Amino acid sequence: MINTAVILASGLGTRLQERLKGKPKFLLEIYGRPIIAYPISMLSKVGIKNFIVTIPEGWLKAFNEKIQSTYPNLNFTLIENREINRGNGYSFYLTHDYVEDEVFILSMCDHIYTANLVKR
Numbered sequence: 001m002i003n004t005a006v007i008l009a010s011g012l013g014t015r016l017q018e019r020l021k022g023k024p025k026f027l028l029e030i031y032g033r034p035i036i037a038y039p040i041s042m043l044s045k046v047g048i049k050n051f052i053v054t055i056p057e058g059w060l061k062a063f064n065e066k067i068q069s070t071y072p073n074l075n076f077t078l079i080e081n082r083e084i085n086r087g088n089g090y091s092f093y094l095t096h097d098y099v100e101d102e103v104f105i106l107s108m109c110d111h112i113y114t115a116n117l118v119k120r
Contacts, residue, residue: 004050004101005043009036009109010081010091011056024056026109027066034066036109043105044074045115052077052098053109054091056084 009026026036040051055063057080068076079094092106105118 001047002101002103002105003048004052004099004104005039005048006092006095006099006104006106007036007039007051007053007109008088008091008107010054010084010088011109023062024059026055026059027062028110035112036067037070038112039107039109040067040071040074042113042115042118043107044071046118048105049073050075050077052079052095054079054081054094056080057082 009024011025026034028035030038036053043051051074053063053076055078060078060080063076063078068074077098079098081091081094083090088108
């Protein structure tokens with residue numbers, strides 16, 4: 001069974017700045033929930049409890065208040081990306097010291113999918 005998911009959430013959503021008003025993309029609200037809550041919810045439904053998440057530098061408090069407090073039974077390792085302009089490849093690279101499992105799931109914070117897709 002897969003126990004770990006890496007979620008890349010370092011993007012600032014530059015194309016969405018009018019809606020985000022300076023917040024990072026992972027806090028974009030869709031139907032009253034931050035967009036990152038959708039992949040976390042689906043991954044946790046299939047039994048994943050450990051999440052390694054890259055976020056932009058300076059947003060740990062917001063993540064803890066909006067996300068981590070909503071999922072008290074999940075384990076979050078948060079990695080602040082100080083160089084968000086380097087893209088997803090660099091964000092993923094930042095997780096290499098934290099991923100202990102040989103097999104894990106990689107997701108972006110703004111990808112929305114069903115639990116059935118994760119099971120497959």
